[in-house]
Amino acid sequence: MTDEEPRQEEGEGRFLADYDPHAFAPAAVTVDVVALTIRSGDPHVLLTRRAAHPQRGWWALPGGFVRAQDGPDGPADPDLPDAALRVLSEKTLLPTELHLEQLGTYGARGRDPRMRVFSVAYMLLAPGLPDPRTGRDTEEAAWVPWRELGHGDGAHASRELAFDHGRVLTDAVERARSKLEYTALATAFLPPAFTITALREVYQAVWGQPLHAANFHRKILATPGFVEDTGELAERGGAGGGRRARLYRAGGAALLHPPLLRSTQSATRGTPR
Amino acid sequence: MTDEEPRQEEGEGRFLADYDPHAFAPAAVTVDVVALTIRSGDPHVLLTRRAAHPQRGWWALPGGFVRAQDGPDGPADPDLPDAALRVLSEKTLLPTELHLEQLGTYGARGRDPRMRVFSVAYMLLAPGLPDPRTGRDTEEAAWVPWRELGHGDGAHASRELAFDHGRVLTDAVERARSKLEYTALATAFLPPAFTITALREVYQAVWGQPLHAANFHRKILATPGFVEDTGELAERGGAGGGRRARLYRAGGAALLHPPLLRSTQSATRGTPR
DNA sequence: CCTAGTTATTCTCAGAATGAGTTTCTCTCT
DNA sequence: AGAGAGAAACTCATTCTGAGAATAACTAGG
Structure with a gap:
């Protein structure tokens, strides 16, 4: 359900005035970004160590809540890609040239113990990104080679990721590999x-x-x-x-x-x- | 942010107990389904005429709100594909053999005048689906050939869809065409x-x-x-x-x-x- | 039964694309 | 100048394609 060109129709105005958005059960939308770059001949992905609950201390993809409305944290994200870039810009310097592409959305019940969370995954490709901004909010961030995460060729991950981020990364790698063909x-x-x-x-x-x-x-x-x-x-x-x-x-x-x-x-x- | 295997860590339990999901700004998640089938040699898509505001009376893809939690309308959808099938099963008989695939998620601000809505689009392919259940809730539903919607070859849509569903359908058609290759x-x-x-x-x-x-x-x-x-x-x-x-x-x-x-x-x- | 019409499947053949090497060009370094 | 290195061009046997023709297996109508 969307609205690219809002049209007023008789009755629609009053309908909207009576509408209470809070009547719905709470659900949150997050973005997670698989940022890929090639450093000295090997593909790397940007990971952060979670500073907050849940899964504190685990390595995870950079991500965060989409700002649906203007609020104390800042203005609303106009669109999902904006949210992905905002979240990522907190970890690393964004290049002028970049490719951002949506991977998919994950929304199984029980993915997050707090509430129902729908997570939109993005893949970002960019040339030679610099070392991440680390130390901010005690959150560690680092470029990690694929091979350390089990995407070199063998199928064993030497480092497990938080949530279902391992799965997201696997999807991203396969997407990148096959998109290179076509x-x-x-x-x-x-x-x-x-x-x-x-x-x-x-x-x-x-x-x-x-x-x-x-x-x-x-x-x-x-x-x-x-x-x-x-x-x-x-x-x-x-x-x-x-x-x-x-x-x-x-x-x-x-x-x-x-x-x-x-x-x-x-x-x-x-x-x- | 997701949680496939919830792990308790010290402090995480108390954190969850204090958590108020309603503190977040309201946002809703919907699913829209592009159901495709081939009838007498031509690809058709299932469309419904909207019975409710907004955009009442327009043709649109079958869709609806994802049930994030158990509620008066029914039990929560365990995962997004379940929501897609539930929404679709209200319009047509689901076959035993089907292919369901996520297309993408659309979440631009202002897509829906009521509130911030994130819409997850799915594509469903199935062999020879029957005529839709129509008349239910005065909602009309029908199989419409692509060509009438401007996907035959020419680029003119003779029928405009509600919201940004025209764009979603275009994406689905292109996805189907290219996936047939590989x-x-x-x-x-x-x-x-x-x-x-x-x-x-x-x-x-x-x-x-x-x-x-x-x-x-x-x-x-x-x-x-x-x-x-x-x-x-x-x-x-x-x-x-x-x-x-x-x-x-x-x-x-x-x-x-x-x-x-x-x-x-x-x-x-x-x-x- | 015999024949024309139809659809499925197999063959033929020339042109294009691919995999593996080899050769030629241009640089740098000694 | 000569050796070594990397880029770019060339060779050639094999495989893959596009187009069309030929063959096989049925149906319907004399």
Whole structure:
């Protein structure tokens, strides 16, 4: 139920005047954000240690209550993405370029002992985010590599998350992996200008598998709208020399046709490595 | 914020006892369902005419408030999918086989004039659903073909929906179209046993474009885990005779490797026919 | 029974895309 | 200048596609 273009109809005005919102049973809406970035070749996720009850002391995704109305804590969040960014901005500096996408909403009864809570999960991708603001409200925050959370390839999490955040993270990882195949999402992990090699490293980091450099290069350039040549060259050709790479920017296409599939091997993915 | 396995920690018990859920500003959570089925070769969506304010008299997606707690209206919905099915079961008979999937949550301020409303949208796919229960509470309900709502191919909606339901429907259609490429979702529109031709007709109906029958056949059988041969044959070969088609059932695979892409034409989709 | 019409399934074949290597270009460093 | 490194281009056998033709299995009507 929504209202993009409120229309008055006879009777609707009086109906609204009589309406008591408090007649409803209390329910709260929260946002939780899976913020992903790639640091030195490995995907990392932002986690915070909970300072408040419940589940105090546990590591969790950054999150918080959506401000439904203006109140003592501050003005209402105009929309859900605003709430996600607000919550996240308390933990880390937000970049100018970012990709924010809704993952899903979780609302099983009993998820939170206080009251019925509906939690909207978001995934944020951004290039090279800095270290989190820590120490604030004694809440610790840190970038944690996927592999430490059981998303490297093996399936064992060495660190358990609070609430059902482990599940949310798993969904986010799978979403990111599969969206890399069919969309130009990978560029969200990179600065405005990047090399094909940098783009390949994003794919390798997220998919956790090596890619054939030459074929990747060919495929990227053959996919219309994925990248555009800037005409510039990268500053240096790496540590030990080497040809300077051409710089590209993200093309207009959001969807890749044809897609960039993970090797057919991964379909038969039983024991990778 | 969620709680899959509630853990008591010192201090947490007293904290919960002191907690007043009503201290929060009121917000409501609703579910809206995009129920899709294919009737005589065309995709249809279930719509209802709103009997209550706001937007009384407009056509809208079936939806309603999630029951957060047990109350006079009935017991609480254990989870969001339960709420979606409950809301839908008031409009139509639910089949035993169905696919229910969350689309997303919409929560912009001002969507509903009564209060802050967060609406979780679901998409339901099912084979040959019957005519809706109509007349109940004077609420009208009907299966409406996509094309009448501007999703045939042209971009003009001949019927405007209430709230932002037009947007939700657009998202659902796009989701269904693209999931047909990468997943075995198409079988959700079909009964347990079906022919390759029936499967192709689902693709054609949803994508709105004809497919080469022979190549489709080859591709389906070459995609591991998509369909399994039942060994049976279809009853009759159609009206004017013809070879009896082999019957298949859905295979175990959820994801298709390799995917079944819409023709490369559709990438350059400017004026499809 | 025989034949035309219909639908399902299989074949053929040329063009495009893919996986694995190899080669050529440009840099840096010594 | 020469070696080493990294980017980009080229080669080639294999596989995948799009289009169309051929074959199989039925129905309905003489």
